Every structure is written in structure tokens, then in C-alpha cells.
Amino acid sequence: MPHNLLMIEDDARLAQMVSEYLGQSGLHVAHCGDGQGGLARLTGPDAAELPDLVILDLMLPDMDGLEICRRIRALPAPASQVPVLMLTAKGDPMDRVIGLEIGADDYLPKPFEPRELLARIRAILRRRETGVQPAAQTLRFGSLEIDRDARTVTVNGQLADLTSYQFDLLVTIAERAGRVLTRDQIMEAVRGRELEAFDRSIDVHMGRIRAAIEADPKNPRRILTVRGVGYVFAKQQD
Template sequence: MTQQLLMIEDDTRLASMVGEYLRQSGYGFAHAATGTAGLEALQATPPDLVILDLMLPDMDGLEVCRRIKGRGGDAARTAVLMLTAKGDPMDRIVGLEIGADDYLPKPFEPRELLARIRAVLRRGGNSNGNGGGAPADGHKVMRFGSLEIDRDARAVTVSGNPCELTSYQFDLLVALAERAGRVLSRDQIMEAVRGRELEAFDRSIDVHMGRIRSAIEADAKDPKRILTVRGVGYVFAKQQD
């Protein structure tokens, strides 16, 4: 089944170029020039991924992302890849805090956009997260006390209660859990997830860790599962509740 993409971008020339490239790469593609039109299109037919520009004529792209992630049903599970022409890392951090799955600064190469889209969709598993049906036997489930991480179902629970994580946050958690007891630097963690080196001082990793802690820790301010090693990075504790 063809995966569907929606680009919310007011630069129609750019959207046309990107759309042609992505269609040739095997994706379905739709375009909306405003945030309002994009939200209406998403509500009518939720795509697998939204390519969202930060600067839109009618509303801030961050507000569009917030509304996408705040909706119920399939729309809330739609992955969001933000595009930004701004150099301020705070834009990325805020976007990631409200649920964006990845970001890409402008100008960008179409091939890099395609690679990012594929990576986000691959992390997200089946289209819209609801195409897998009932779990099959033989799932690879990691258990740490009351915490369970089901890699096949891409689900996390604590004492049987589901934890809400983005696809990227789930992969970050898995990368740490698979290396329990081993201290990892920020760039090692991001390389494990994305498969390539990124800037070691990219603080977006800290934002994601904060979100993961809020989801799986009894007290995110006093974490027992994901510990910070000052000046180095993070470690996933082997011994837990």
C-alpha cells in the first residue's frame, strides 16, 4: 500500500518540486498552502507523514504541529517532519517537545528529505500505526521491573499502563535499553537511532529524554530508569523496580 505524504508549505514552487520528486520515489503526495488547509486535509484523510513548514501565512507551524498531535485517533499518530529556515535551535527544541518526529533545515537536498522521511516512517512501523493487526507470537519484549518494551508492537507499558511516545522517542528508549548499564554519549545515542553521526552538542536529545522520562518514570525529576551522567550522556539502569 502506497504511503501517503502531506506537505504543508506556502512556497508552491518548492512544494511542486518536492511533490514530483517524492511521487517518483513511490509515495502518494498532497499539498496544502496554509496551516488551516493542511489541518482540514489531515482530518479528512490522515496521511502517514506530514512535511510541515515552520513559517506559514495564517498560523505558526508549531501551532499546526501542536494541533496535529493533540487530535485523537489516526491524526494524532501521524508523523511530523518539520522544515525550518531559522537557525535558532530553540525552534527545533520546541517542535520536538510538542511531538515532532524530526526536523530538516532549509535549504535542503531532496535526497536528504527522502532519507529523513524513510527513516521516520521506518521507525513508525505500519501506516498510521494501525495496520499491524493483532500481535504475533514471538515478540521481542524487554522487561525491566514494571517497564515492558515490545519492539515488534512498538509499545511501552509501565505496570500494564501504556506510555505515549513518538516513534523517535521509542527508538531512543530501545537504543538505551538494549545497551542497559552502558554509558552512552548524546552522539552515540543519536547515531544508534539514525545510523549516522550528528552533532554531539545537539540539545534536542535532552528534550526527547525529558519526554521519555515523563512517560516511563514515576518521578521524572528523580529518574530511576534513565540516568544522566554529567559531562558524558545517559545510561539505562539495569536494576529497576
């Protein structure tokens, strides 16, 4: 079954090029030239057929891409869980950090190679559809429950707001509770993109996960940082 993508991009020529290239790989791309139109695809009459992934430009004529990402994540599920790959023409790494902090699953600076875009899209879709399939369907750590099949996380019965990538990261470290994992090991386990020079993305996502599941994110009890090494998910039960 082909995947349906939504590209929110004001450069019509770029959108056409991307659509044609991805179409050769069995990906169907719907295009919106502004933020309002893109959001309407997720909230309006067409929302019943949500895209499998949103390609979101940072610079748009009517609305900042960061604001669009915030609004997507604020939507009711399942629209809020649609993966977002952000395109940015800015060279400042902080733009990428902010994008990840507000819920983007990945980023790609412009100009980019179409092959890299395709690889990143496939990685996100693969994480979303497969992930690690352990024996137990639900991981329980006191008030924290991680349902692999439903791809939901609850704390004290309340649904935690996580992106698809953040869910996979949480599962990766939670099923290895008590074991210290390096950033390389975590990213390899979720079968995402290769670790690159800008590796603060993993730290940003971990911060978002802590904000969603920890009672006090500044003093975490679940996801602990091992300075100079990586992260460990603590086994304590609350």
C-alpha cells in the same frame, strides 16, 4: 507499496518542487497550504488513510507550525503517532529545540537540499518500519512495559505518549539496560541521521521520554545522564 506523505506548506512552488522530486523516488505527496487543511487530513473523513509522514512548515498563514504539531500529538492514536518532519526558515536553534520538545521527529532548516530532505524522510520511515528486532517482543521493567510489535509503551497500564523516533530511542537504551551509551552510539543504533553540530536533539528527545515514563522526570530513575558521556537505562524494577 509507495509511501504517502502530507506536506503542510504555504509556498506552493516549493511544495510542487518537493512533490516532483520525491515522486521520482516513489513517494506520493499530498499538499495543504494551511494548517487547518492539514489537520483536517488527520481528523476528517480522509483520516482513515493517514499519511506515513507529515512535512510541516513552521511559518503558515493561519496557524503556527508548532501549534499544529501540538495538536497532532494530542490526537487519538494512530493519528498522534504519525511522524512529523518540521521545516523552519528561522536560524535560531531554539525553534528547533521547541519543535522537538513538542513532538517533532526531526527538523530541516530552509533553504535545504532536496536530497537531504529525501534522506531524512527515508531515515524516519526506516526507523518506523524496521527498528531493532530482538528475541523478546516485550521488555518489562517493573511497571514499565515496552511492546516492540505494537510499538507501544505503558506505565502502570497507562499508555505513554511517545513519537515514533522517541519509541526507537527508548527501545535502543532499554534493551541495553545497565550499559552507558554515548549520543553517537544511540543515534547509530537507531539508524537515524548522522550526528551533526546541533546535537541537542538527542537530549530534547530524552527529556520527552522521561516526561512520559518517569514518576518524577526531574529526578529520573530509569533514564540516567552520565555527565560528559551519554545515557544509561537503569535496571531497577521500581
